[in-house]
Amino acid sequence: MIQRGDDPPRQYFERPLIDDVPHLQIIFRAFSDLASERSFGMGPGPIPRSVIRDYVLVEMDYLGEDDSEQMIQTLRAIDDGWLRLQTEAPEPEVEEGANDPESPDRKAHPVGRLLKNISKKQKTTKKRG
Secondary structure, eight states: OTTTTOOOOHHHHHSOOOTTOHHHHHHHHHHHHHGGGOOBSSSBOOOOHHHHHHHHHHHTTTSOHHHHHHHHHHHHHHHHHHHHHHHOOOOOOOOTTTTOTTOGGGGGSHHHHHHHHHHHHHHHHHHHO
């Protein structure tokens, strides 16, 4: 992005910096490692709790029992938040004139094309009947 001469989005500058916070680096690394265990169907699924638990118990074996459980809950909460962000649908941008059946711009909008096709079929059906 920067190489193309584009400015980074506002969120880039507002992101939390974790370089100076070791425990955040550990959590981020764990979440990044676990992300590949996610299942995908119609969309992303949660990272299975059993996979998170196994990761924490093996890769973070230096944690005690209470800290391990806290880490599992933390990673699940991060994953839940990540999933919410992935499933939030952005507001669709509607082109000007997309809702006007006679607008030439309607041809460019997928919904407009669909409605125009339906309108043509209705006119054809009325002529036959």
